Amino acid sequence: MIKRKVLILSTLLSFALCIGSAWAGNLATDEYTGGGTVVNGVPPNINSVTLMMAPMGNILYDNGPLINSPGTGAGGADESILETITLGLNIFGYGHQVAADNRIADDFTINSPGGWLISNITFYAYQTSSSITSTMTAANLRIWDGIPGEVGSQVVWGDDSTNIMTATGWSGIYRVTETTSGDTLRPIMTNEVAVNTVLIPGTYWLDWQTDGTLISGPWAPPISILGQAVTGNGMQSVDGGVTYAAVVDSGTADPAGFPFIIAGNLNGFGAPKTIPLLANEMLLLLAALLALVALVTIRRKMA
Numbered sequence: 001m002i003k004r005k006v007l008i009l010s011t012l013l014s015f016a017l018c019i020g021s022a023w024a025g026n027l028a029t030d031e032y033t034g035g036g037t038v039v040n041g042v043p044p045n046i047n048s049v050t051l052m053m054a055p056m057g058n059i060l061y062d063n064g065p066l067i068n069s070p071g072t073g074a075g076g077a078d079e080s081i082l083e084t085i086t087l088g089l090n091i092f093g094y095g096h097q098v099a100a101d102n103r104i105a106d107d108f109t110i111n112s113p114g115g116w117l118i119s120n121i122t123f124y125a126y127q128t129s130s131s132i133t134s135t136m137t138a139a140n141l142r143i144w145d146g147i148p149g150e151v152g153s154q155v156v157w158g159d160d161s162t163n164i165m166t167a168t169g170w171s172g173i174y175r176v177t178e179t180t181s182g183d184t185l186r187p188i189m190t191n192e193v194a195v196n197t198v199l200i201p202g203t204y205w206l207d208w209q210t211d212g213t214l215i216s217g218p219w220a221p222p223i224s225i226l227g228q229a230v231t232g233n234g235m236q237s238v239d240g241g242v243t244y245a246a247v248v249d250s251g252t253a254d255p256a257g258f259p260f261i262i263a264g265n266l267n268g269f270g271a272p273k274t275i276p277l278l279a280n281e282m283l284l285l286l287a288a289l290l291a292l293v294a295l296v297t298i299r300r301k302m303a
Contacts, residue, residue: 058119058263058264058265059261059262059263060116060118060262060263060264060265060266061108061261061262062259062260062261062262063106063108063223063232063257063258063259063260063261064223064225064231064232064257064258064259065223065224065225065259066080066124066171066173066188066221066223066224066259067079067080067173067224068080068081068224068225068226069081069181069226072181072182073173073174073176073181073182073184074174074182074183074184077172077173077174078172078173078174079173079174079175079176079181080173080174080175080176080188080221080224081176081177081178081181081224081226082175082176082177082178082224083177083178083226083227083229084177084178084179084251085178085179086178086227087227087228087229087252088229088251088252089229089249089251089252089254090249090250090251090252091222091249091250091251091256092175092186092219092221093125093126093175093186093217093219093220093221093222094219094220094222094234094236094247094256094258095217095218095219095220095236095238096125096208096209096210096218096219096220096236097209097210097211097212097217097218097219098138098140098209098210098211099211100238101209101239101240101241102209102236102237102238103160103207103208103209103236103237103240103241103244104207104208104209104220104234104235104236104237104247104258105144105148105205105206105207105208105234105235105236105237105244106205106206106232106233106234106235106257106258106260107147107203107204107205107206107233108203108204108206108262109202109203109204110199110200110201110202110203110204111201112201112266112267113201114266114267114268115198115199115200115201115266115267116198116199116262116264116265116266116267117197117198117264117265117266117267118195118196118197118198118199118262118263118264119194119195119196119263119264119265120166120192120193120194120195120196120263120264121141121192121193121195121206121260121261121262121263122190122191122192122193122260122261122263123139123190123191123192123193123208123210123220123258123260124171124173124188124189124190124191124220124221124258124259124260125188125189125191125210125212125217125218125219125220125221126175126186126187126188126189126217126218126219126221127212127213127214127216127217127218127219128185128186128214128216128217128219129185129214129216130187130212130214131187132170132187133170134168134169134170134189135189135212135213135214136165136168136189136191136210136211136212136218137165137211137212137213138163138165138210138211139163139164139165139191139193139208139209139210139211140158140159140160140161140162140163140164140208140209141157141158141164141193141195141206141207141208141209142155142157142158142159142160142206142207142208142241143155143156143157143158143195143197143199143204143205143206143207144156144204144205144207145202145203145204146203146205147205147235147244148205148207148235148237148241148244149237149241149242149243149244153205156199156204157195157197157199158195160207160209160240160241163211164193164194164195165191165192165193166192166193166194167190167191167192168189168190168191168192169189169190170187170188170189170190171187171188171189171190173187173188174186174187174188175187175188175221186219188221191210193208195264198267205235206260207237207241220258221259222234222247222249222256222257222258222259223256223257223258223259229249229252229254230254230255230256231254231255231256231257232255232256232257232258233246233255233257234246234247234255234256234257234258235247
């Protein structure tokens with residue numbers, strides 16, 4: 001009888017330890033990879049490639065749409081149409097390439113009382129004549145507490161040289177004009193950068209730069225909304241981030257903004273990695289308690 005109880009308790013102990021071990025190794029991260037190739041100039045079917053999408057968890061902020069014509073592109077891809085006829089717009093994208101030391105910037109506001117715990121930010125860029133395999137190789141980022149370059153504004157996070165890009169891939173979007181729908185010359189990539197910092201309530205400016213392997217660009221496509229020429233208050237620096245000027249379209253002189261997505265958590269409610277770690281600790285504690293109960297019971301039965 002004692003042997004049977006010992007066997008049962010031992011089995012429960014092993015089971016508890018296995019559970020604790022399995023949960024301890026679980027990681028609460030989502031990683032997306034993209035890619036694909038254009039074969040003989042034929043665009044891929046959008047349903048046959050893996051896309052590098054924006055973060056699907058806890059999106060804290062989205063600065064504006066890039067797609068204004070879903071599903072109308074080559075192979076069923078989405079399109080970001082530059083309205084050259086309807087609105088008279090002229091700029092496909094704005095330079096923020098490392099090679100020329102150009103930078104772009106845009107702002108966002110945090111209203112949550114506890115601030116935000118920002119895990120990552122997704123930006124968009126393209127290099128003309130690339131395939132849908134991303135040619136992006138690096139991205140750096142500075143976060144300012146005011147308008148970049150102005151007196152009194154300070155960089156509160158990041159720098160202008162460290163590569164913090166963690167993932168890049170095709171977004172499933174092509175940049176085209178009203179008369180070139182179906183063109184595949186400008187496939188737009190998503191570039192995800194790791195931030196992992198807490199920002200208190202206030203207005204901040206993201207100031208970033210991207211590098212790639214091709215000669216053209218990288219270029220940053222602006223926010224695109226059908227029938228709307230004014231899309232934001234983005235800025236650009238062409239002198240390495242010393243001075244900044246408002247981004248305006250050369251065809252209409254209308255100001256434009258840049259799309260980006262900020263992911264993370266409201267500060268005070270835990271980051272994505274915190275909850276699994278707490279679960280791991282609780283399970284390991286439970287396993288230890290079960291082991292202690294088993295040992296005490298065995299000793300009593302054998303006494």
